[in-house]
Amino acid sequence: MSQSTEFDLLMIGVDDTTSKAIQPFTSDLRVRAITTPAEVEELIESIQLPPGMLVLVSSAIKELSQFEIGQALSSSYAGIHINFVTSERSTFDLTNLKKNGFTDTFLFPMDIKRIEERIETVKVNKLSAFKKYKAVKVVDIKSNQKLPFEVRTFLPLNNKYVKLTKDGVLSDKKAETLKSKNINSVFIDVREVEAFYDFAAEQMMSLGLAGNDAVSETEKQEQFQSNVRNLFRSFLDVSTTSGDLEQGRDLLEQSKKVVESYVIKKTGLDLRSKFREILGTGGDSYSHAQSVSTIASLLSMATGIGKPEEVAIAGLFHDIGKQGVGDEVSVFNCADLEPEVLATYHGHPRLSLSILREKRVTLIPLIAEMIEKHHERVDGRGFPGKVQAHKIPIEAQLLSYADAFEHLSGPHPGMKAFTPAEIHAKISAEVGISIEVLSRIEKFVISVAAPEGDQGPGKAPSAG
Amino acid sequence: MFDSSIKILVVDDMMTMRKLVKKSLMQMGYSNIEEAADGQLGWVKLQETADVGLVVSDWNMPNCSGLELLKRVRSDNRFKELPFVLLTAESEVAQVREAMAAGVDNYVLKPFTFESLKEKLEQVYKKRHAA
Numbered sequence: 001m002s003q004s005t006e007f008d009l010l011m012i013g014v015d016d017t018t019s020k021a022i023q024p025f026t027s028d029l030r031v032r033a034i035t036t037p038a039e040v041e042e043l044i045e046s047i048q049l050p051p052g053m054l055v056l057v058s059s060a061i062k063e064l065s066q067f068e069i070g071q072a073l074s075s076s077y078a079g080i081h082i083n084f085v086t087s088e089r090s091t092f093d094l095t096n097l098k099k100n101g102f103t104d105t106f107l108f109p110m111d112i113k114r115i116e117e118r119i120e121t122v123k124v125n126k127l128s129a130f131k132k133y134k135a136v137k138v139v140d141i142k143s144n145q146k147l148p149f150e151v152r153t154f155l156p157l158n159n160k161y162v163k164l165t166k167d168g169v170l171s172d173k174k175a176e177t178l179k180s181k182n183i184n185s186v187f188i189d190v191r192e193v194e195a196f197y198d199f200a201a202e203q204m205m206s207l208g209l210a211g212n213d214a215v216s217e218t219e220k221q222e223q224f225q226s227n228v229r230n231l232f233r234s235f236l237d238v239s240t241t242s243g244d245l246e247q248g249r250d251l252l253e254q255s256k257k258v259v260e261s262y263v264i265k266k267t268g269l270d271l272r273s274k275f276r277e278i279l280g281t282g283g284d285s286y287s288h289a290q291s292v293s294t295i296a297s298l299l300s301m302a303t304g305i306g307k308p309e310e311v312a313i314a315g316l317f318h319d320i321g322k323q324g325v326g327d328e329v330s331v332f333n334c335a336d337l338e339p340e341v342l343a344t345y346h347g348h349p350r351l352s353l354s355i356l357r358e359k360r361v362t363l364i365p366l367i368a369e370m371i372e373k374h375h376e377r378v379d380g381r382g383f384p385g386k387v388q389a390h391k392i393p394i395e396a397q398l399l400s401y402a403d404a405f406e407h408l409s410g411p412h413p414g415m416k417a418f419t420p421a422e423i424h425a426k427i428s429a430e431v432g433i434s435i436e437v438l439s440r441i442e443k444f445v446i447s448v449a450a451p452e453g454d455q456g457p458g459k460a461p462s463a464g
Numbered sequence: 465m466f467d468s469s470i471k472i473l474v475v476d477d478m479m480t481m482r483k484l485v486k487k488s489l490m491q492m493g494y495s496n497i498e499e500a501a502d503g504q505l506g507w508v509k510l511q512e513t514a515d516v517g518l519v520v521s522d523w524n525m526p527n528c529s530g531l532e533l534l535k536r537v538r539s540d541n542r543f544k545e546l547p548f549v550l551l552t553a554e555s556e557v558a559q560v561r562e563a564m565a566a567g568v569d570n571y572v573l574k575p576f577t578f579e580s581l582k583e584k585l586e587q588v589y590k591k592r593h594a595a
C-alpha cells in the first residue's frame with residue numbers, strides 16, 4: 001500500500017508478440033511490465049493502483065493463469081480497467097475472461113485499432129485526472145531559501161517535467177534561468193500543491209505588510225500588485241487562451257486557493273466548509289460564489305477598496321438566498337423572467353441575510369450590508385431597497401462589480417469571450433456603479449490585459 | 465466482530481487469492497494468519513496449530529476441495545464449532561446448498577471485495593454470538 005505508481009500502463013504476462021504489436025502506441029508512456037509470479041505477489045501486497053489505471057494482461061506467466069490474475073486484480077483494486085490482450089486465439093476464452101473480472105478483451109491482429117484507442121485514453125487521462133503536476137503561476141520564489149514544495153518546469157520537446165529545486169531550494173543559477181527565459185508557469189506535485197497555495201498566500205500577506213525588509217516599500221507594493229494581476233488574469237485566461245484548457249483550469253484554481261488561504265490566515269474562517277455547512281454540497285452555486293469571492297478579494301487588494309478578507313466573505317455568501325431562482329439568472333438577463341420569479345429574484349439579497357442569521361453565522365455590519373446591497377444601483381433603480389447612491393458603500397459596489405464580472409468572464413457557449421475592456425464597458429453601462437469606484441477598478445482591469453512585461457519601464461519581465 | 469488476535473487459516477490453491485484474502489484480513493486488523501495451498505495441507509495445518517479460530521477456504525482445489533475439508537472439520541469433535549467460510553465462484557453457487565448441509569457458516573462469492581468479505585465475517589460472528 002505504500003508504493004505509489006510511477007507508471008501509466010501496467011502489463012502483466014504479456015508475451016513478446018503481443019508486446020511488439022502494441023509497442024507503437026506505448027512508446028511515450030511509462031510502462032511497467034510484470035513477468036514473474038513474485039512480481040504479481042508484490043503488486044497485490046504492496047502497490048496501490050489508482051482508479052482508472054489501464055492494465056493489460058496476457059497468458060505468458062506459466063505459474064499463473066490469466067483468470068487468476070483477472071480475479072486477483074478485480075478483487076484488489078476498484079475501478080481499474082483490466083484488459084486481456086493476446087495474439088493466440090486458443091487463449092481467447094471470452095466467457096471465462098469476463099467472469100474472472102476482465103473489463104475488455106482484445107485479439108490481435110484484428111483488434112489492433114481498438115487497443116490503440118484504448119491506450120490513447122490513458123494519454124488523455126494523464127493530462128487530467130491522473131496527472132501528477134499542477135501548473136501554477138510563478139510567485140515570489142526566492143532562491144537559496146527552503147520551500148515546502150519542489151518546483152518543476154516542463155520541457156515540451158522531451159515531454160518531461162524537470163525539477164528546478166533541490167530539496168526545496170532554488171539555486172541562484174536556476175532562479176536566473178527562470179527569469180531570463182521569462183517562464184511564467186511552473187509545475188508543482190499535486191501532493192504538494194496545498195503547501196504551495198499556503199506559501200503564496202503568506203507571501204501576499206507579507207508583501208501587504210509594512211516591514212523592515214531589505215526590499216523597499218515601493219518594490220513590495222509593485223510585487224504585490226503584480227501578484228494580484230497574475231491571479232486575476234486567470235479569470236480571463238481560462239476562457240480566452242486557445243492553448244491548454246487544463247492548464248487554464250489549474251491556474252484558476254490556484255487563484256481561488258491562494259485567496260482562500262489568505263482569508264483563512266487573516267480571519268481564521270474556513271469559507272469553503274462554512275459554505276458547505278450552510279448549503280450542503282451544491283456544485284454550481286459554490287463555483288459562482290467562490291469565483292465572485294476571489295474576484296472581489298483581488299479587486300479589493302488591487303484598488304484598496306474594502307478589506308480583501310471581508311469582501312471575500314461577502315462574495316461567498318451574497319447569493320445564498322438565490323437557490324429558488326437558479327444560478328444562471330443575473331442582472332443581465334432577469335428582464336425575461338416571469339413576474340413571480342422576478343419578485344423572488346429581487347428578494348434574494350435579503351433572503352441571503354436571513355438564511356445566514358438562521359444558520360447563526362455572525363457577520364460584521366459592513367459584510368451584511370455588502371450582501372444586502374449587492375444589487376442596488378447608484379441611480380436608485382436597484383433592488384431590493386432602491387436606495388440612493390450615498391447609502392451604498394463602495395464595498396457593496398465592488399462586490400456588485402465582481403458579481404457582474406464573474407457572469408461576463410465565464411465561457412459563453414457559441415460566443416467569443418469578452419476582453420477585459422469589453423467587460424468593463426458593459427459593467428460601466430449596465431450595472432449602476434459610481435464613477436469613483438469604476439475609475440479605481442478600471443486602471444487595474446485594463447492593466448491585467450497587458451502582458452506582464454509591459455508594466456513599466458526598466459522592470460524585468462517578472463517571475464512573480 | 466472477531467477478536468483481532470484470532471488465528472485465521474486461509475486455504476486456497478491460488479497464491480494470488482491467498483495474498484488477497486490475507487491482505488483484506490490484515491486491513492480489517494487481523495494479523496495472525498496461516499496459509500495453506502489446498503484442503504489436504506489445510507487439514508494438516510489445522511492439526512498442527514490447535515488454536516485456529518476461523519477458516520476461510522476456497523472451494524475448488526486439487527487434492528482436497530473446500531467442501532471435503534469442511535466435511536472433515538465438522539466430523540472431528542475438536543473442530544465441530546469452528547467458524548468456516550467458503551470462497552466460491554459463481555458457477556459453484558448451485559452447490560452451496562450441499563455446503564450448507566455440511567455446516568458451512570457462510571460463503572463469499574468470487575471475485576470478492578474487501579467489503580463483501582468483511583460483511584460476511586460480521587454476519588458469521590453475529591450469528592455465532594446471537595445463539
Ligand SMILES: [Fe+2]
Nearest residue numbers: 318319374375
Ligand atoms: Fe446576486
Ligand SMILES: [Fe+2]
Nearest residue numbers: 292318319403
Ligand atoms: Fe451573484
